[in-house]
Amino acid sequence: MSNLNVLVIDDEQNLVRSIKFSLNNKDLELSAAFTGQEGIAAFEQLNPDLVLLDLGLPDISGLDVLSQLRQISPGTPVIMISAHGDTRTAVKAVKEGAVDYITKPFDVDELELLMIRTAEQRRVTKELEFLRSKDDINNQIIGHSAQTNLLKNMITQVANSAARTILIQGPSGTGKSMVAKSIHNQRYSNAPFIEVNCAALPEHLIEAELFGAEKGAYTGATSSRDGLVALANGGTLFLDEIGEMPLNIQAKLLTFLEQRTFRPVGAGKERKSDAVIMAATNQNLALQISEGRFRQDLFYRLNVVPVEIPALQDRIADLPLLVAHFAKLMAQNEGCQPVSITPEAMFALQHYTWPGNIRELKNLLERMTILYPGQYITCDVLPKEIAAKTLPVTALECSYDEQVESKEKELILQALNASQGKKGLAAEKLGISRHALKRRMQRLDLDL
Structure with missing residues (x-):
């Protein structure tokens, strides 16, 4: 002590x-x-x-x-x-x-x-x-684009519903776990949230991991143990990479979803659990069904309430806010000042396709913060594949008015991010009135 x-x-x-x-x-x-x-x-x-x-x-x-x-x-x-x-x-x-x-x-x-x-x-x-x-900091849904607002509204609707099975789909790196936690946190104030990656579980142990096992049920089972379905009772079990679940376990999961009962490995009696099941995948389940690798009946049972997460490329208007958020987060982790992005570098970030989505952006900001703490990030230090999307002319060749306008946009977006989109608070941080902020946002075509 x-x-x-x-x-x-x-x-x-x-x-x-x-x-x-x-x-x-x-x-x-x-x-x-x-x-x-x-x-x-x-x-x-x-x-x-x-x-x-x-x-x-x-x-x-x-x-x-x-x-x-x-x-x-x-x-x-x-x-x-x-x-x-x-x-x-x-x-x-x-x-x-x-x-x-x-x-x-x-x-x-x-x-x-x-x-x-x-x-x-x-x-x-x-x-x-x-x-x-x-x-909370790590699991905020950042952005005010039309696609992001639709996602936020969907999360709130699902959280306020009585749905017991939810399927979250979207490309890799878009934040499916974050969306699952957001639904859970809006629905429960104090309940277990248990996350498991189906692809990371050994096939011969996945049944015992999910449903538990009695002592002696298999080699190494020296004592009885509860499975994740039992541990998540009264809360949420989040099954990430559901497309990787073996077919025989898919059948047992389907039985649980329909009856809300399960039988631990080696047990003679069935048990009950009131766990909400959220599943996520970045795979094309329709294709897997046609190839016989995913049960069609399980898909329909999971897909009662589908939640689709857009790729970062489809919500690129959120990128300046996401950059400001991750720059602040990584600076807190490293104990330094946040990095700043030059207009030219921001242009490159906004015109990159981001195959790794939010995860790729977060990793980039972490790398930039470690290597260049508190500094301005220029295209010279960005990865080549991103820097290749730079402006046709450098920032120095831009007109003075264009540079001022770009910096003004950056400051407004940073203030909005720090204020969680509340325009009155953002205006206070910028030292201007709410009406002045509204006029500048209209002039700069910032439709947030």
């Missing part, structure tokens, strides 16, 4: 000294305040990891201090210290946001254990918050 900064707010100075003296844990650093007002001031100055707060303070009540601390920093844990017989007020404090309470006189070892446990819970919570925020 890293150093834990603890603020003790208690008017009994001897008690505070006793706590400081008795705690031998070098990872605990204690600061003290002896009135409520002093405690609030110290809290704002020190930003501690944990607070020990006495309910009976000489100037204001501990509950009032708790209320003010919660307003300043809602996430900082507060443990209340109550006098013997005052547990009712301590319980009230817990209801109003304290994480726990301890009654005087208390054992210092008990207090130390309580503080360490509370700090560990807070650390785990902060890590989860960070991972969720990072997942």
Whole structure:
């Protein structure tokens, strides 16, 4: 555990000294305040990891201090210290946001254990918050083109429906997993999302992986195990590359989709699961059906609610926003300033066909950020196949007005991306009025 900064707010100075003296844990650093007002001031100055707060303070009540601390920093844990017989007020404090309470006189070892446990819970919570925020950043549907808006609307419609089977199709690298997560996150606030790549599973283990297995069902099955269908109960099982699933497993999946029951390998009884099944593929399933490699009945069962994702080339109007988004994301990952794209390089990016779609663009921005952190990206440093799509004349040969117009477009798109398409907020970031922004977008033919 890293150093834990603890603020003790208690008017009994001897008690505070006793706590400081008795705690031998070098990872605990204690600061003290002896009135409520002093405690609030110290809290704002020190930003501690944990607070020990006495309910009976000489100037204001501990509950009032708790209320003010919660307003300043809602996430900082507060443990209340109550006098013997005052547990009712301590319980009230817990209801109003304290994480726990301890009654005087208390054992210092008990207090130390309580503080360490509370700090560990807070650390785990902060890590989860960070991972969720990072997942949100990585899974945004970026863009305001007609095709992207249709996709966003489709995601919302599907998420608000009662559909239990969803088929997501689109070229490789377009973000099928991202779309699946977006549907799931809009539908559920706290439910499992389990993703499996059917192409990555060994054929002889895929049935056990999906439906589970009993002990001794096959060589190496030393204990019973739940499959992904059971683990996803109440949430979503996302089957990526569904076209790679063996025919015999396709039959078992079809049975599950129709009856919502399954039988683990080696089991005598069937089990139930309420998992939503989302499947994705970049393959032509109609062709696979004609070649006998995919079951037609499974296709129709999966294709109840089809979601089509456009290729990047078909939503190229979104490219400046996507570039700004990935430049910011990669800069955060690398701890540097985002790269900027010159007008000539942006022209090349917009006229490239992007066979690898969003994945290829993201990888390019990651490479540019690593090699040229915070710098302007010119055609000279772009891959040859992209740089070949450059302007017929260089930016230096363009008129001054053309260069200004191109830069103005770039700044507006960056502001819109940072504001998630909200024009009022984007105008504020640019330092202009909403009406001025609207006029400039019309003049620059930015139909977002």
